[in-house]
Amino acid sequence: xxxxxxxxxxxxxxxxxxxxxxxxxxxxxxxxxxxxxxxxxxxxxxxxxxxxxxxxxxxxxxxxxxxxxxxxxxxxxxxxxxxxxxxx
Numbered sequence: 001x002x003x004x005x006x007x008x009x010x011x012x013x014x015x016x017x018x019x020x021x022x023x024x025x026x027x028x029x030x031x032x033x034x035x036x037x038x039x040x041x042x043x044x045x046x047x048x049x050x051x052x053x054x055x056x057x058x059x060x061x062x063x064x065x066x067x068x069x070x071x072x073x074x075x076x077x078x079x080x081x082x083x084x085x086x087x088x
Contacts, residue, residue: 025082036062037060038066039066053073
């Protein structure tokens with residue numbers, strides 16, 4: 001017996017990649033923007049602008065500088081990274 005995993009959109013609950021809800025998956029809405037994980041030891045800690053996958057495979061909150069240095073993918077999207085914005 002083989003199991004199949006359906007990909008389901010969190011916004012509209014459509015499956016099998018049939019999502020037409022128009023949600024922008026390059027943006028992540030948060031109530032509070034965290035600090036950059038890479039700036040934690042620095043004297044000037046910057047606010048993160050991105051949540052993205054690194055070359056090491058783990059995910060991190062990054063300022064623009066550290067995103068350009070450490071992000072595995074140059075583009076944003078599902079499984080790659082998102083730009084962080086504050087929810088209204």
